[in-house]
Amino acid sequence: MSLNKELLEILACPKCRQPVEPVDNERGLKCAQCKVVYPVRDEIPVMLVEEAVPAERWEQGQRSVK
Numbered sequence: 001m002s003l004n005k006e007l008l009e010i011l012a013c014p015k016c017r018q019p020v021e022p023v024d025n026e027r028g029l030k031c032a033q034c035k036v037v038y039p040v041r042d043e044i045p046v047m048l049v050e051e052a053v054p055a056e057r058w059e060q061g062q063r064s065v066k
């Protein structure tokens with residue numbers, strides 16, 4: 001899976017507006033400031049605050065907020 005580089009350049013955290021970085025082989029986009037990861041599903045970034053997974057839980061393998 002490969003996210004569009006131009007898309008990655010313009011994406012930002014919807015909560016704090018800081019840039020996000022791909023993590024976990026582009027399965028998520030991490031906001032370092034908010035310490036959350038936004039999941040990527042079917043190559044589409046889900047940039048919704050309510051879908052963000054705390055980075056600590058993401059690193060433990062939890063890929064959704066549920």
